[in-house]
Amino acid sequence: MMKNILLIICMCVGFMVQAQEKKVLNIIAIGAHPDDCDSKFGGTAALFAKMGHNVKFVALTNGDAGHQSMGGGVLGKRRRAEAKKAAEILGIEYDVLDNHDAELIPTLNVRHQVIRKIREWDADIVLGLRPNDYHPDHRNAGIAVQDAAYLVIVPNVTPDTPPLKKNPVFIYMKDNFQKPYPFSKDIAVVVDEVIDTKVRALAAHDSQMFEWLPWVSGADMSQVPSGEAERINWLKQRWAREKTWDATEASAIKKWYPNMNTANAKHVEFFEICEYGKQPTDEEIKQLFPMLGKK
Secondary structure, eight states: OHHHHHHHHHHHHHHHHHHHHTOOOEEEEEESSTTHHHHHHHHHHHHHHHTTOEEEEEEEEOOTTOOSSOOHHHHHHHHHHHHHHHHHHHTOEEEEEEEOTTOOOOOHHHHHHHHHHHHHTTOSEEEEOOSOOSSHHHHHHHHHHHHHHHHTTOTTSSTTSOOOSSOOEEEEEOOOOOSSSOOOOOEEEEOGGGHHHHHHHHHHOHHIIIIIHHHHTTOOGGGSOOSHHHHHHHHHHHHSOOOOOOHHHHHHHHHHOTTSOGGGOOOEEEEEEOTTSOOOOHHHHHHHSTTTTOO
16 A cells, blocks of 8 residues: 555656646747847747747837838838748747837836736746847847836736736846946857757848848948858858857856767857846756756
8 A cells, every 4th residue: 555655656746747847938038129039049949949838039129220221111011021930930929019220218118018028928038138238229128128027026017917926037148248247158058959940030030131230230242142042151151150169158058068068069049147037046947948958
């Protein structure tokens, strides 16, 4: 009898652990423009989607100013269509809001928009931009997400949308700005197996990758290829070059992939944990990022 009871207990514990391991996660990444999240989180998003988790990208503006020869509603419509195509490639959802590009301010209305999106997605993880960046929209998108970090659980704030029952983990997507403090590489995700998917999703934003960004950077526009395969290869060379990791990057990779030779990791996305949301333990991070260590 005792053996049978112990067996039943062990089976129940096993089922509980298995259920916990199979929990479907809800991840939302919030940027200023269509393509912001794709470039910083596209690989990890593709891995989450491949593992059966739910991912949504949100662009707080419609990107209607980001082009050298077109703008307004025509460009906004084009960029929304590009985002939809990128979402199909990554296996995610994509929302593009109607705030104007280059005019984003972290007003109360924008805060409500962010809170609603996070609550509607029942987010376990919220990714945003750090509020120090060359572009005011990026800075203000970061502030808007920070401002929502506690309020998503407060019932009397944005009461038209039910509050979350627990505070998500808020995470910053990587940037290279050094002031007032450099980006902290708290989490490293190796995305080698989905790098081609990420590049194809970036290529879906053709108004940006093959027109606006080359033009604004002073590139010779005649060098931008026209064929699809040639464009993908050209974009991969510009946005997804293999690199040698510095000491902090190698340390972060080694922490989360202890059995991996860091030199073998060719493409990695790094993330910093925001102080304002839930503060996860390393074990909780492994549960929230189930692809970690799978190398």
